[in-house]
Amino acid sequence: MVKIQEAPEPLGVREQQKQATRASILQAALEMFAEKGFEGASIRDIAAKVGVNHALIKYHFEDKESLWKAAVEFLFDRLNEEMTVAPESEEGLSELDRVKNFVRRYVHYCAQHPEHARIMVQASVRDDERLEWATRFIKRSHMVGMTDLKKHVREGIWPNVSHISLIYILVAVCQTFFMLAPEVKRIHGIDPFSKKAIDAHADAIITLFFDHKSED
């Protein structure tokens, strides 16, 4: 019995439960991979965190590698969603103010989802099959940023230096403070995820990059 439909039917309660379990496993996997790395995070610990049997993960994700890939896809899908901005909301703003808004938005994204940087950094320090696979996602987000960045260099917003270095500088300053949150807490005794610290960090970046000139 095949149904032809424009919008998806309301799911059966069993199917709903399935998707909920799948989502819980994915969420637990994100946290575990972020904290312990690919080998350090065990299927069994992820299952235990969700409260299901480890064999169930095979049913939803085939194997550990596939689970990791599903987690990475989820990260970049969410990044695209959350970083997209309605054009109307920026009408009348100068290009510099748009760049500043972008920095604020990205800083907040990094604070809300530190597991993104944690997982991707651990992927990007080793030149293996997983990094090769993830390259398409990283590449896509870099290419989008690169186009804008080159335009902004021409407009004098960024200095005319290596574009590749600039991209990594921008990403690094937004991510690192939150990625290393456990260290920041231990060394400096502050919580990077507090509203105050998040705003102070965005302010620091924007002031240093765009509103500051060193005195000799």
Place this chain on the structure above:
Amino acid sequence: MVKIQEAPEPLGVREQQKQATRASILQAALEMFAEKGFEGASIRDIAAKVGVNHALIKYHFEDKESLWKAAVEFLFDRLNEEMTVAPESEEGLSELDRVKNFVRRYVHYCAQHPEHARIMVQASVRDDERLEWATRFIKRSHMVGMTDLKKHVREGIWPNVSHISLIYILVAVCQTFFMLAPEVKRIHGIDPFSKKAIDAHADAIITLFFDHKSED
């Protein structure tokens, strides 16, 4: 038979071989821990990389945890050595030029030893006993930097924003480009460790931070 001596005697050939083996194991451990993380790097792979039996590692380093700690101590000892500068070499320089020199020196350190950032980032994303142990080393290097940084904020070299954010911004921009070298190569097709890329990166940071003012 006890010898009292001012300077160490020339070591026996057997003892020399022992220390050479120990150093090789430590070097291999640094590379493996950096690339694969604590759990991902196996004692057996490290031993295989050196060309010795895995049981020998226990003789030199007791267990995996101790080997990791020895590797981290080595990293910070070398950091202190290589970042120390003779006061004479900076005589007559303005404070701003000293800061620029510091950035250049640190960028070169990060390029020469990307395993430092790789190992410490993986330690700092998880709040466990190893990070607690490593805190003393991180703290020491942050405290040195923090004192100078506050002075330089007063002098107008850095903008008057969160000092903690500034520290992480500075460290992040110097480290990340080299830490993520495998990614940089795959995405942008350049080698971050080439002399040209290293210098361009240091230039990018210094220009952006100290020699640039955005146009509105």
Place this chain on the structure above:
DNA sequence: GTCTATAATTAGATAGAC
């Protein structure tokens, strides 16, 4: 869909030979 039970592999540790 989810769990039980178990096979197959791999890792860290260590006793003892050389």
Place this chain on the structure above:
DNA sequence: GTCTATCTAATTATAGAC
């Protein structure tokens, strides 16, 4: 000092019950 051999524990994977 270094290696061989072995033990134990943990992990991924999977067949099959419910």
